[in-house]
Amino acid sequence: MTSDIAVHAEGLVKHFGEVKALDGIDLTVRKGQVVGLLGPNGAGKTTTVRILSTLLKPTAGTATVAGFDVVKQPDDVRRAIGLTGQYAAVDEYLTGRENLRMFGDLYHLAPKYVKERSAELLEWFDLTDAADRPAKTYSGGMRRRLDLAASLVAHPSILFLDEPTTGLDPRSRLGLWGVIENLVKEGTTVLLTTQYLEEADQLAEDIVVIDHGKVIAHGTSEQLKDEIGGDRVEVTVADSGAVAGAVEALRQVSGADALVEDLRISAPVSGGPVGSQSPTCSCVAPRSMTSSCR
Amino acid sequence: MSTLTAGTPIAMKRPIYGWTIHDGLVVARRNLIQTVRVPELLFFSLVQPVIFVLLFAYVFGGAIPVPGDSDPNAYRQYLMPGIFGQTVAFAAASSTVGLAEDMHKGLIDRFRALPMAPPAVLIGRTLADAARQILVLFVLTITGFLVGWRIDNGLLNAIYAYALLLLFAYTVAWIGAWIGLYMPNPETANTAGLVWLFPMTFLSNAFVPLASLPTWLQYIAAWNPISALVLATRELFGNPTGMANDQYWPLQNPQLYTIVSCVVLIAIFSTLSVRRYRRTTSR
Numbered sequence: 170m171t172s173d174i175a176v177h178a179e180g181l182v183k184h185f186g187e188v189k190a191l192d193g194i195d196l197t198v199r200k201g202q203v204v205g206l207l208g209p210n211g212a213g214k215t216t217t218v219r220i221l222s223t224l225l226k227p228t229a230g231t232a233t234v235a236g237f238d239v240v241k242q243p244d245d246v247r248r249a250i251g252l253t254g255q256y257a258a259v260d261e262y263l264t265g266r267e268n269l270r271m272f273g274d275l276y277h278l279a280p281k282y283v284k285e286r287s288a289e290l291l292e293w294f295d296l297t298d299a300a301d302r303p304a305k306t307y308s309g310g311m312r313r314r315l316d317l318a319a320s321l322v323a324h325p326s327i328l329f330l331d332e333p334t335t336g337l338d339p340r341s342r343l344g345l346w347g348v349i350e351n352l353v354k355e356g357t358t359v360l361l362t363t364q365y366l367e368e369a370d371q372l373a374e375d376i377v378v379i380d381h382g383k384v385i386a387h388g389t390s391e392q393l394k395d396e397i398g399g400d401r402v403e404v405t406v407a408d409s410g411a412v413a414g415a416v417e418a419l420r421q422v423s424g425a426d427a428l429v430e431d432l433r434i435s436a437p438v439s440g441g442p443v444g445s446q447s448p449t450c451s452c453v454a455p456r457s458m459t460s461s462c463r
Numbered sequence: 464m465s466t467l468t469a470g471t472p473i474a475m476k477r478p479i480y481g482w483t484i485h486d487g488l489v490v491a492r493r494n495l496i497q498t499v500r501v502p503e504l505l506f507f508s509l510v511q512p513v514i515f516v517l518l519f520a521y522v523f524g525g526a527i528p529v530p531g532d533s534d535p536n537a538y539r540q541y542l543m544p545g546i547f548g549q550t551v552a553f554a555a556a557s558s559t560v561g562l563a564e565d566m567h568k569g570l571i572d573r574f575r576a577l578p579m580a581p582p583a584v585l586i587g588r589t590l591a592d593a594a595r596q597i598l599v600l601f602v603l604t605i606t607g608f609l610v611g612w613r614i615d616n617g618l619l620n621a622i623y624a625y626a627l628l629l630l631f632a633y634t635v636a637w638i639g640a641w642i643g644l645y646m647p648n649p650e651t652a653n654t655a656g657l658v659w660l661f662p663m664t665f666l667s668n669a670f671v672p673l674a675s676l677p678t679w680l681q682y683i684a685a686w687n688p689i690s691a692l693v694l695a696t697r698e699l700f701g702n703p704t705g706m707a708n709d710q711y712w713p714l715q716n717p718q719l720y721t722i723v724s725c726v727v728l729i730a731i732f733s734t735l736s737v738r739r740y741r742r743t744t745s746r
Binding site for chain 2: 272
């Protein structure tokens with residue numbers, strides 16, 4: 170059912186000269202869903218978001234957002250989305266309230282509505298006390314909150330968050346997570362990019378892992394942990410005669426087939442104490458992706 | 464944290480002048496608020512032309528004779544419209560720097576992700592930079608009165624003169640905006656935004672009578688729109704023009720030439736700027 174789909178991308182390719190930033194990204198976000206785009210720097214997360222929010226044109230491939238083609242109907246897409254980028258995109262000389270008013274006016278909303286909506290957003294983002302101070306005087310966390318508020322002025326049904334918490338201290342990060350969780354409860358569809366598995370885990374139901382401009386894994390956070398980011402038990406045996414025995418022992422522990430590389434045998438485990446053999450524990454993950462080794 | 468209650472957005476009625484102008488005015492308001500928030504910048508942008516008035520009136524004044532006028536005060540009467548013209552021309556530099564800064568900030572991405580008219584960022588910038596000149600002209604006028612300059616041709620003509628100056632400010636703001644869109648960073652814009660303005664304002668009748676220039680330079684200066692602007696305002700303010708029976712068409716019809724060249728330049732540079740803006744923002 171197409172009406173159930175908020176964001177749909179097929180075969181997105183983007184070249185910047187010689188550099189292939191995107192090499193065929195497929196992506197589907199259903200209405201009301203939160204999808205996390207996870208990957209290291211330079212993986213193509215931001216490029217994907219910029220194409221979906223009409224800031225860049227894809228070299229090849231198609232994408233629809235809220236049912237509108239991002240290349241052919243950019244203004245319709247823009248009316249449906251909110252975008253918060255990596256850098257707080259607010260005017261630092263304007264106060265928080267003036268910023269929200271400006272964006273509301275540029276969305277062509279009725280002045281009375283903009284006034285009420287701004288007051289409400291400032292309250293909601295805990296910025297009422299700072300509302301009439303220039304944004305220049307805000308802390309990093311406050312600027313991010315104002316930035317997020319600015320992308321919500323027109324009540325978008327789809328929200329793109331490009332690394333919403335990069336550079337924030339842990340407390341501000343938790344605060345912003347709370348805000349995003351509340352938006353999701355209200356039915357906003359969210360596509361967020363992050364470098365942190367922890368953040369994707371916390372906020373997103375569905376995670377798409379990308380690297381080198383390609384989707385390399387896709388699933389719920391549990392599925393992904395089992396597949397790629399999960400714990401593995403690895404044992405190294407002294408000679409090849411011992412391999413068969415180790416494989417059998419690991420199969421009993423993990424319940425899955427073991428992977429044999431020369432004298433190293435490893436197998437996934439789904440959590441819990443591993444037993445008395447106390448094998449070495451190592452994490453297998455795409456580069457720079459954080460992963461936990463319980 | 465309470466839930467949001469303002470509900471479904473209520474759209475605004477389309478204003479009679481259309482969305483492009485509406486959006487341009489919204490951006491212009493933002494740029495003017497910025498001006499108020501940095502009073503130091505505003506202060507020094509006013510001090511600079513005042514210093515020019517004082518330097519020319521007291522340092523160069525005695526050395527530059529105004530043809531056909533032996534009054535020792537004549538150069539100050541002659542000078543003020545020249546300073547007005549030069550000052551509004553320098554409005555272009557703030558458009559260059561302002562736009563170069565805008566283009567390198569995250570804010571431009573938000574503007575571009577809004578359903579707003581694409582030229583609005585440029586219209587807002589040029590309108591605000593021209594509007595700021597109203598205050599600059601006011602301060603200069605007061606300074607002029609203090610050094611002995613007078614308006615001698617009625618209030619209506621004076622208002623017409625100020626209107627021509629503002630039209631010219633808006634025109635050069637578009638040229639400045641166009642340059643700003645090519646700047647790799649705001650620091651380069653600081654230099655590049657000014658460099659063309661010195662020859663443009665000095666190769667004219669703004670500070671010296673045309674007759675004092677070599678013939679080939681006279682030709683360039685005569686067709687320089689700023690000369691026509693300055694001559695037109697001198698006539699409208701009733702100040703000495705420093706010339707008799709001019710052979711160059713622009714200086715025989717200074718008001719017409721000023722208006723025509725402004726309209727043509729706005730048409731050219733707004734088209735070029737909008738095209739360049741769309742290209743840089745839709746890679």
